[in-house]
Every structure is written in structure tokens, then in C-alpha cells.
């Protein structure tokens with residue numbers, strides 16, 4: 001079989017949350033130019049390629065998620081792929097001290113990263129049952145291992161405990177739903193990226209590189225291989241897995 005056929009996303013209807021963000025834009029544009037019908041859900045509008053559909057939705061609200069899913073179902077009748085790529089970065093996100101970590105910050109991060117991911121799976125899972133399909137949940141290496149305090153010292157970045165807890169939760173949620181929906185031919189998998197370069201402070205980047213086996217940060221487009229694998233029939237026998245694209249970060 002030709003490789004183009006195996007990784008084909010042509011005419012697939014693909015919903016992506018957080019499509020206005022760093023990885024979301026790269027993923028949406030690439031799926032779109034390769035013939036998928038891309039539907040972005042985000043609370044921030046950005047300029048998109050022609051043909052990409054956009055739904056404004058605050059994922060903190062389960063009601064808004066439900067209404068948005070219903071609108072999309074009404075218009076498209078069914079979908080093939082749901083990509084949960086959103087993440088919360090509320091004010092104070094880089095504050096990492098456990099001692100002063102407050103309830104509100106915890107709730108915002110868990111509600112958007114974990115709770116919204118579940119409710120998106122729940123409402124879109126109903127449509128996916130019709131023909132089967134694929135759910136791709138974005139996790140993080142920080143759902144597998146702790147962030148390393150050393151790389152956030154003396155710079156303005158930081159990775160809070162609630163982020164790690166939420167991404168660990170996304171990986172467990174993925175396994176549960178994969179088993180629950182396997183009989184409906186809905187595959188549920190995670191992509192775990194790490195350290196996507198985004199004009200980071202030199203101070204941070206140097207520390208990061210020292211701890212990375214590949215000695216560099218990730219380029220946004222390096223996410224695409226796994227996105228196309230999991231969005232297409234190439235992954236027809238993969239479910240409940242967590243696919244890493246992290247330059248070996250968790251290998252040592």
C-alpha cells in the first residue's frame with residue numbers, strides 16, 4: 001500500500017481544541033492542507049487557513065462544551081477525530097511553591113486540562129460511536145515525571161503541581177476510555193510532547209538542553225508525525241497508548 005494511503009486524512013472531520021495555540025495552529029493548518037475538514041474550538045480566535053471552521057467556547061464550562069458539541073453535530077452529522085490539545089495557563093501559572101499554591105489556581109488548571117478533556121470525550125464520544133474514530137489527548141512528560149526545579153531557577157518560567165496532576169490524569173483517563181469504547185471502535189490515545197521551542201529565554205533553554213539527551217528543544221512541526229498516525233487508519237490497532245515525542249527526556 002502507498003504510504004500516502006496509510007496516513008491519509010483526506011475528508012476526515014477533525015475537531016481540535018486549543019487550535020489557536022502554539023501546537024494547535026501547526027496541527028490545524030497541516031491537517032487542513034492535507035485535505036481534512038478541521039474544526040477548531042478555542043476561547044481565543046486567531047487567523048486560520050481558508051476552510052478551517054472555528055467555534056468560540058470557554059472549556060471551563062461543561063454547558064458550553066455540550067452546546068458546542070451539539071452545534072458541531074448539527075452541522076457535520078458525525079466526526080472522525082477529536083484532538084484534545086487545549087491547556088490552561090491562568091494568571092500565576094508559573095508560581096510553583098506548594099506552600100502558597102491556592103485553591104483557585106488548582107481548580108482552574110484541573111478544570112480545563114482534566115475535567116474539560118473528560119467532558120469533550122463524553123459529548124464527542126457519542127458522535128464518534130456512529131462510525132468509530134479516534135480521540136487524541138495531549139498529555140505531557142510532566143504527567144509521567146516531575147518537572148525539574150533546576151531548569152526553572154533564575155528565569156520567569158515554572159511548571160505547577162496542578163499541571164503535572166492534570167496531565168497524569170489525562171493519561172489514566174485515556175486508558176479507561178480506550179477500554180470502555182473499544183467495542184465501538186473508538187480508539188483513544190495520548191500524545192506526550194516535551195519542551196516545544198517558543199522563543200524561550202536563553203537562560204532556560206541552556207538549562208533544558210543540558211538535561212535533554214538530544215540536546216535541543218522540540219520544533220512544533222515534530223508533533224505532526226504522531227498526529228497523522230493517530231488521525232489516520234495507520235493507527236487502526238492502537239488504543240490506550242501514550243505516544244512520546246520528547247527527545248528522550250524520560251529515557252534517563
Ligand SMILES: NC(=O)c1ccc[n+]([C@@H]2O[C@H](COP(=O)([O-])OP(=O)(O)OC[C@H]3O[C@@H](n4cnc5c(N)ncnc54)[C@H](O)[C@@H]3O)[C@@H](O)[C@H]2O)c1
Nearest residue numbers: 018020021022023043058059085086087138140193195196
Ligand atoms: N508547548 C509545550 O512545550 C508542551 C509540552 C508538553 C505538553 N504540551 C501540551 O500540548 C498541548 C498544546 O500545547 P501548546 O503549548 O500549543 O499550548 P498553548 O498554550 O499554546 O495553547 C493552548 C490553547 O488552549 C486554549 N485555551 C486555554 N484555556 C481555554 C479555555 N478555557 N477554553 C478554550 N480554550 C482554551 C488557549 O486559548 C490556546 O489557544 C497542551 O495540552 C500542552 O499541555 C505542550
